Amino acid sequence: xxxxxxxxxxSADLEQFRNKTRAWLEANCPPEMRKPATSDADVFxxxxxxxxxxxxxxxxxxxxxxxxxxxxxxxKEYGGGGLSAAEHKVLRAEMAKMGARPPLSSFGIWMLGPAxxxxxxxxxxxxxxxxxxxxxxxxxxxxxxxxAGSDLASLQTRAESDGDDFIINGQKIWxxxxxxxxxxxxxxRTDPTAKKHDGISFILFDxxxxxxxxxxxxxxxxxxxxxxxxxxxxxxxxxHVVGQINRGWDVAKYLLQHERAMISxxxxxxxxxxxxxxxxxxxxxxxxxxxDDAMLRGQIARFDVDEAALAACAERAVDLAxxxxxxxxxxxxxxxxxxxxxxRRYEILMSAGGVDALEWESERSKQGARPRAWLRTKAxxxxxxxxxxxxxxxxxxxxxxxxx
Amino acid sequence: xxxxxxxxxxxxxxxxxxxxxDKAPVSHLRHLRDSxxxxxxxxxxxxxxxxxxxxxxxxxxxxxxxxxxxxEAGVVMEEIGRTLMPSPFLATGVVAASALNRGGNAAQxxxxxxxxxxxxxxxxxxxxxxxxxxxxxxxxxxxxxxxxFKLSGAKALVVDGHVADLLIVxxxxxxxxxxxxxxxxxxxxxxxxxxxxxxxxxxxxxxAARVEFANVEVNADSVLGEVDQAAxxxxxxxxxxxxxxxxxxxxxxxxxxxxxxxxxxxxxxxxKLIGEFQALQHRAAELYIxxxxxxAAVMKALQALDADVAKAASAVAVAKARAGTTSTRAxxxxxQMHGGMGMTDQFDIGFFMKRARVCEELFGDAxxxxxxxxRARGY
Numbered sequence: 001x002x003x004x005x006x007x008x009x010x011s012a013d014l015e016q017f018r019n020k021t022r023a024w025l026e027a028n029c030p031p032e033m034r035k036p037a038t039s040d041a042d043v044f045x046x047x048x049x050x051x052x053x054x055x056x057x058x059x060x061x062x063x064x065x066x067x068x069x070x071x072x073x074x075x076k077e078y079g080g081g082g083l084s085a086a087e088h089k090v091l092r093a094e095m096a097k098m099g100a101r102p103p104l105s106s107f108g109i110w111m112l113g114p115a116x117x118x119x120x121x122x123x124x125x126x127x128x129x130x131x132x133x134x135x136x137x138x139x140x141x142x143x144x145x146x147x148a149g150s151d152l153a154s155l156q157t158r159a160e161s162d163g164d165d166f167i168i169n170g171q172k173i174w175x176x177x178x179x180x181x182x183x184x185x186x187x188x189r190t191d192p193t194a195k196k197h198d199g200i201s202f203i204l205f206d207x208x209x210x211x212x213x214x215x216x217x218x219x220x221x222x223x224x225x226x227x228x229x230x231x232x233x234x235x236x237x238x239x240h241v242v243g244q245i246n247r248g249w250d251v252a253k254y255l256l257q258h259e260r261a262m263i264s265x266x267x268x269x270x271x272x273x274x275x276x277x278x279x280x281x282x283x284x285x286x287x288x289x290x291x292d293d294a295m296l297r298g299q300i301a302r303f304d305v306d307e308a309a310l311a312a313c314a315e316r317a318v319d320l321a322x323x324x325x326x327x328x329x330x331x332x333x334x335x336x337x338x339x340x341x342x343x344r345r346y347e348i349l350m351s352a353g354g355v356d357a358l359e360w361e362s363e364r365s366k367q368g369a370r371p372r373a374w375l376r377t378k379a380x381x382x383x384x385x386x387x388x389x390x391x392x393x394x395x396x397x398x399x400x401x402x403x404x
Numbered sequence: 405x406x407x408x409x410x411x412x413x414x415x416x417x418x419x420x421x422x423x424x425x426d427k428a429p430v431s432h433l434r435h436l437r438d439s440x441x442x443x444x445x446x447x448x449x450x451x452x453x454x455x456x457x458x459x460x461x462x463x464x465x466x467x468x469x470x471x472x473x474x475x476e477a478g479v480v481m482e483e484i485g486r487t488l489m490p491s492p493f494l495a496t497g498v499v500a501a502s503a504l505n506r507g508g509n510a511a512q513x514x515x516x517x518x519x520x521x522x523x524x525x526x527x528x529x530x531x532x533x534x535x536x537x538x539x540x541x542x543x544x545x546x547x548x549x550x551x552x553f554k555l556s557g558a559k560a561l562v563v564d565g566h567v568a569d570l571l572i573v574x575x576x577x578x579x580x581x582x583x584x585x586x587x588x589x590x591x592x593x594x595x596x597x598x599x600x601x602x603x604x605x606x607x608x609x610x611x612a613a614r615v616e617f618a619n620v621e622v623n624a625d626s627v628l629g630e631v632d633q634a635a636x637x638x639x640x641x642x643x644x645x646x647x648x649x650x651x652x653x654x655x656x657x658x659x660x661x662x663x664x665x666x667x668x669x670x671x672x673x674x675x676k677l678i679g680e681f682q683a684l685q686h687r688a689a690e691l692y693i694x695x696x697x698x699x700a701a702v703m704k705a706l707q708a709l710d711a712d713v714a715k716a717a718s719a720v721a722v723a724k725a726r727a728g729t730t731s732t733r734a735x736x737x738x739x740q741m742h743g744g745m746g747m748t749d750q751f752d753i754g755f756f757m758k759r760a761r762v763c764e765e766l767f768g769d770a771x772x773x774x775x776x777x778x779r780a781r782g783y
Contacts, residue, residue, distance in 0.1 A: 276783025291783050301778035308722040308777075309701035316407035316700040323408050333693045394692060395685035399665055403680030 010086075018090050025094055028063045030056035034099045039369070040225075043105050046135025048182050061135065064103035071109055071133045074117070078125060079133030085322045107176065108132035108139040110262040112185050115202075115255040119243040128183075128204070140207070141259075142172040142186030142229060143252070150389050152187075153196045153249065157231060159188035159203065161238075166190070166203065168211075168234040174383065178214040178227035181207050185255075191246050202248035202255075205236040221375040222360070222368070259384045260331040264314070264338030275300045275345065279352035296351060303344055310337055329397040336390035339380035346374040405711075407703050413479055416472075420483040423452060428489035430752045436490060437609035443567055444603075444611040445490040451523050458493065460521025462501045467517035469501075474644060474709040478651035478702065485655025488759050490610050492526050495564040498648045500527030503572050503641045506713070507589060507629035516570065516591075528568035528594075529641070530559035530615055537768040539574070539638055540582055544617065546575035546590065552623040553577070555590065555598075558616045561765070565613025566603035568594050573617070577632050584635040589628040596620050608758040640713045643720045646767045647709050650702045650720075650727035653763050657695050657727075657734035660756045664688070664738045671743075684741060691737050698723075698730040718780050721773040728770030731760040 033056050037043045044050065044057055052058040064070055067081060073088040074080025083091065113132050116125055131137040148155040157170025168188055178184070183206055191199030207214075211234040216224035243251045276291065279300060284292040291297040317334060320326040349370060350357050357374075359365035381387040395401045409417065427449055436444060453459050458480055463469020470476075477498050484491055501520050504513060504527075519525035531539060544557025555575055565571070571592045579586030594601070598620040606612045629637045665688060668679030678684055705723035708716035735757035739746035746753045764770065 274781055274783070276778065276781050280783060285783075289782065290778075297778060297783060298774070300783065301774045304777055304781065305722050305725045305774055306697075308718075309697045309726045312407065312704035312722075313697040313700035316703065319406040319408045323406070325408065330696075333689075333696060336689075337693050337697060388686070391686040391689040392682070394689035399685075399688055399692060401665070401668060401679040401685050401688065402677045403685075 014086055014090060017087050018094065021091055021094050024067075025098060025100060028060075029098065029100045030060055032056035033060040033101055033103075035101070036099070037101055039366075040223075044103065044135070045105050045138055045177070045180070046108075047138025047180065048136070049180070050135065050138070060101075061103040065134055068133070070104045070106075070135065071113065074113065074129065074133060078117075078129035080129075085318075089318065104135045106132060106135065106138065107141055108137065111141060111255050111259050112139050114258045115185075115251050116242065118254060119202075119251045123239075124204075124242060137182045138177070138180060140175050140178045140181035140184050140229075142175055142178075142184045144174045145171060146173050150386055152252075153200065155187055155189060155200065157186070157188050158192065159190050159201065159236070161190075162235070164239075165235050165237055166241075168203075168205075168231045168236060170231050172229040172231075173217075174226045175214070175229040176226055178207070178229045179216055183207060184212075184229070185242075187248055187252055190248075194246065197249045199246055200248040200252065201245050202242045202251040203236055204240045204242065205234065209234050209236070211235075219375070220378070221372040223372060223376070225376075256385065257328060257331040260335035260390070261317075263380060263384045264331065264334035264336075275303065275348055275352070278349065282352055282354055282356060296348070299348055299351075303341070303348055306341060307345075310334075310341060313337075327398055329393050332385065332390040332393040333398070335384060336381075336387050336394070339377075340387060342380050343377050346377045350374050405707055407700060407707070409475075409479070413476060416476055417479045417483065419456065420458065420480045421486070423456065424483045424487055424489055427452065428491075429487050430755055433488045433490060433609060433755060434752075444564075445492060445567075449489075450492055453491065453493065453497075454521070454523025459497050459523045460501070460517075461497060462505065463517045463521040464505065467513060468521040469517065473706075474647055475703070475706045477644075477648055478706045481648045481651035482655035485652035485657075485759075486659040488608075488610075488656065488755055492564055492567075494645070494648055494652070495529065495568070496520055496525070496527045499529045499563075499641060499645045500570070500572055502644045503529065503589065503628060503637070506640055507634075507637045511625070512591065512628065525570060526564060526568045527570040527572060528562050528564045528613075529645070530562045530565065530571050530573045531638075531642070532561045533557070533559060535560075537765065537772060539642060540584060540587075540635070542574045542576050542587055543581040544573065544575045546577045546588055546622075548577075549621065552621060552626070553588075553590070555592070555617040555620040555622065558614065560604075560614050562613045562615050563766070564611045565594075565615050566601050567611065570594065571599075571615065572628065574634065574638060579632075586632050587634040587638060588631050589634045589637060590622050591626045591628050592617075592620065592622055596622070606762060608755075608762040610759065610762060612762075636714075639717065642767055643713060643716055644709060646720050646724045646773075647702070647705050647716075649763050649766050650705065650723045653727035653731040653760065654695070654699050654702050656756055656760055656763070657698070657731045660734045660738040660753065661688075661691055661695055663753065664741050667742055678741075687737060687741075691734060694730045694733060698726040701726045718777060721776040721780070724768060725770045725773035725777070728764045728773070732764065732770075735760045 041053055044061055068076060068079060069081045072081040072083045072091050076082040109132060113129060116128060143152060145155050145157060159166035159168045183204060186203050187200055188203055189199050190201040211232040213230045214227040217226045217228060218224050279291055279296060286292050317330055353370055357370045360368035360371060457470045460469030461472050462477055465471040504516050516525060546553040546555050571594050573590045573592050575588050575590055576586055577588040598618040600616040602614045604612050604614055668684060669677060671678045702723045705719040708719040738753045739757055742753050745751050
């Protein structure tokens with residue numbers, strides 16, 4: 001097959017980029033940062049009150065930030081690395097190869113950033129994107145309400161016009177890390193008379209604003225990653241609305257696609273030790289080196305097949321998007337499968353761990369890390385849209401099946 | 405490499421789809437079946453395939469082929485899967501062409517490859533002996549005799565076995581069933597003395613045969629690759645075949661799925677289109693997701709084969725295992741959602757169910773490949 005000269009040059013350039021990237025990562029990623037984080041405290045989330053849990057964590061973050069590689073594919077003017085899609089894929093592959101963890105975890109990067117890049121005005125992009133890239137501001141997401149879960153568009157938090165400002169009153173729930181966040185991106189009802197999707201606006205404000213309060217929710221895992229968030233006459237300038245007033249649902253949906261893509265990634269974390277080896281620690285192996293529990297071995301092997309296939313599909317989803325061939329609702333398909341798969345992973349881990357995986361408090365069990373993580377995964381198929389909502393979206397938007 | 409088809413590959417798909425959907429819709433298979441066609445495929449169509457360069461798609465240009473890769477072969481297989489077209493493409497164009505190209509010496513390549521590319525030679529791989537695909541269990545004996553060998557034993561599920569001019573036979577020249585050492589591949593003229601071929605009409609109405617070898621004499625030149633050392637070559641050829649069959653299964657699954665979704669949008673019960681029922685919507689959505697994930701896994705495997713066949717084993721195992729479970733699910737849902745109509749022979753959907761069952765057995769089923777992945781990962 002005759003390849004064109006341009007694509008030859010392109011692939012040579014990409015190979016050069018790969019070599020340079022690999023060398024840079026080798027020289028700059030501390031050894032401690034070349035393995036997965038083992039606890040939430042081990043993850044760097046940035047923000048005004050951020051503290052590094054270790055010196056290597058600080059070094060790794062600062063080096064990556066200075067290169068723009070906390071957000072490698074964002075434009076350089078907003079603190080990004082300005083990488084092309086192909087270069088970004090190379091960087092991700094090289095980081096995965098050495099097990100390098102992300103230098104910064106952030107809802108600003110995963111969710112708000114993409115929405116601002118598409119819907120934000122110049123002033124908003126200049127104000128917020130560089131602070132996200134530099135990990136200066138930690139964001140939280142004000143979407144769900146006590147009576148607006150799967151039916152998100154029925155949300156009731158209201159924003160009433162008062163001159164150049166909105167006055168916001170209401171309550172959000174399941175706000176991840178609201179108690180640590182500096183700013184919130186929030187869905188509010190700006191027109192209570194319009195049809196439910198049409199009266200919503202997407203607005204940004206500081207969590208230290210007068211009238212904002214948070215209350216952590218204790219979950220079955222014993223952790224409190226989510227809060228209830230209350231707004232009592234919170235005054236926010238109208239200039240903080242992203243996109244048009246009353247057109248916030250478009251922004252919300254676009255952001256949800258990114259959120260779902262992020263959550264689906266949980267099912268294909270091919271990092272750390274393979275399940276088959278973890279299981280061998282507790283169930284043992286036979287003379288041929290096979291797991292001494294044939295049924296569990298079969299479960300793990302089927303899981304591994306599906307995990308490898310999902311990883312290929314995630315890669316293809318990115319490539320399709322680059323090629324302009326992606327269906328906008330495909331992230332719902334990935335979210336469904338990725339979260340169900342992650343739940344399967346933890347069911348297998350619990351089964352493999354047996355009695356050892358039941359300890360909740362001991363030092364030996366790292367304060368019950370495994371059962372708590374297992375319980376945490378049960379939320380994967382609820383948060384960001386339940387599995388049932390995802391299947392409904394696929395049925396209607398991709399398959400075009402009839403009915404409400 | 406991006407996991408999407410290039411422009412050239414998309415053009416190849418379009419031209420294959422044009423030819424196949426025009427000349428060989430499912431009614432073509434139905435006609436071959438009902439008329440008990442002795443060949444089991446259309447020779448005329450195979451010549452068109454050759455003229456369009458598909459027969460020699462994997463044959464290097466120096467031997468008259470197109471010199472394309474496994475992704476391209478998968479593109480054609482997927483289109484074959486959409487209409488269930490019986491074609492020598494798999495046995496001759498993919499498996500035999502790869503075996504000869506990878507294992508053949510200069511003389512063997514120049515004798516056979518141009519004939520494959522021109523569509524004038526049909527070949528078949530004779531590997532399985534028992535009810536399940538177990539390549540290392542090969543026990544057909546090849547005993548040294550004079551300057552050559554004598555082959556004795558039997559093979560089953562030889563695709564295109566009753567029409568092949570050339571048989572590529574896996575035999576045991578040393579060691580015992582189950583061992584990697586001692587396997588040898590032979591190129592055997594299907595008309596050679598001592599060969600008895602029984603066409604086995606299978607559930608899917610595609611070609612298959614049982615072939616018996618009673619002291620079949622072959623000379624030393626007929627060895628493909630090295631004596632006793634064929635396991636590696638065989639692994640490669642089988643992995644290529646698996647990638648191709650998995651592609652056929654993706655095409656088949658997607659076609660069943662598309663037909664089923666159309667049915668959900670047209671069939672009314674209880675005064676509603678049945679596609680309005682959430683129970684069916686969710687099952688259709690799950691199946692769609694399954695097919696998309698499997699499609700990606702299969703593309704990944706084909707690209708891995710193109711990059712380095714010897715390193716593609718795990719990707720191929722994932723692809724063939726997924727293709728098995730996904731196509732099984734697709735045809736079950738297809739029949740179930742078509743209700744009573746799905747059970748009739750008059751309706752095409754049953755043809756897909758039958759072909760999926762055969763593809764699942766061909767070159768190892770989902771259990772076999774899941775086991776291979778577990779072994780490769782060392783648990």
